[in-house]
Amino acid sequence: MLKNTLNTLKVAILFVSFTFFSCKTASPKPVKTADSQNQAIISKDLKWSDKMALTLMKRHPESWQIDDSKAAKWDYVHGLVLYSFEQLYKKNPDARYASYVQGYLDALIQNDGTIKTYEIQKHNIDMIVAGRLLFNAYDKTKEDKYLKAMQLLRQQLTEQPRTQSGGFWHKKIYPNQMWLDGLYMGEPFYAHYTVTFENGKNLDDVAHQFEQIQLHATDPATGLLYHGWDESKQMPWANKETGNSPNFWSRALGWYVMALVDALDYFPKDHPKQKELVGYLNNVSESLAKFQDKSGLWYQVTDKMGKEGNYLEASGSSMFAYAFAKGVNKGYLPSKFKKIANKAFDGLTTQLMKVDADGTITLTQACQVAGLGGTPYRDGSYEYYVNEKKKDNDPKATGPFILAALELNR
Structure with missing residues (x-):
């Protein structure tokens, strides 16, 4: 009797053990929480483009939080x-990247195509650039709200005040500039829109914007262009x-x-203004290289190398690296x-980059x-720029930096 009881007990223990281990093997992986994502390590073997993107996603879980924004807003940095x-x-x-972009549009594009926080009457040209995200969203979904939002931004360009020579004012509050x-x-x-929806009829006007700034803001001595021109x-x-x-x-x-290499994406090689824009890119690039x-x-x-207070700066250097690399690739x-x-990118990653223990990176x-x-x-003075x-x-x-890493395959 005792022997039978012990045998039954052994079988029960074996069954429970088998069930426990079977369940353990079959159980699904735990769902990642925001906390576990925040604790994830970014591999040092990843490309710089992925490292930076994953860093931004980790530090700003919602894409509208980029630039430490406290609320969703339509903005050029986003x-x-x-x-x-x-x-x-x-x-x-990686689906996370597409989702991150979509999250921004979901937060701001309303069903009727209006854009939260966007005020067309301010005629601020900074507010146009985030509209580039709408082309892909519309291509993927064919949702009318994205088309209407693009049309709204195109309307701003139609109504944008211009200099007498036809150049867009930077903002309504900055007349003639x-x-x-x-x-x-x-x-x-503008170039993407006119090629997609207007059979490219306004490419000459796009080129005219570059012509005006090139004509008026170029310094004959250095070949560089001044920050602003007041007609x-x-x-x-x-x-004066x-x-x-x-x-x-x-x-x-x-x-x-960057404007030149990105706008050129939409100029056919046989367009009469294409060679002119490529010429502008070559001229300014040769000047910058010096x-x-x-x-x-x-x-x-740019030209005050080594002057007291001046410093090696990350954004301009990243932009040049991107534009030069894309310019060659195209x-x-x-x-x-x-x-x-590549030399610029090496400078960014060796001189200005900090890497944290979790693999996140910081460009200083x-x-x-x-x-x-x-x-x-x-006032645009030397002291002003170096003290911002x-x-x-x-x-x-x-x-x-991400764009440069992609063009250089780094």
């Missing part, structure tokens, strides 16, 4: 960074003869070369610019913001 995510997704179709920044903010979207020559920062601001700012020049520091980087004030620039771009020495005029007044605040992983650096 447009820039999330465009880099779109390009990354093409090379590495073109800034280099504005070429990136407006022209790639009226009324602004205190404007040269030329209307130009007094200094060369590397990020403004970065916006300009001011590259031995570290591979460029200074905040056949616009001679191959030597790929070497220049990025100017946070700079402009002309406004309140408090910004810096911000680690500023989106004006991280977006172009």
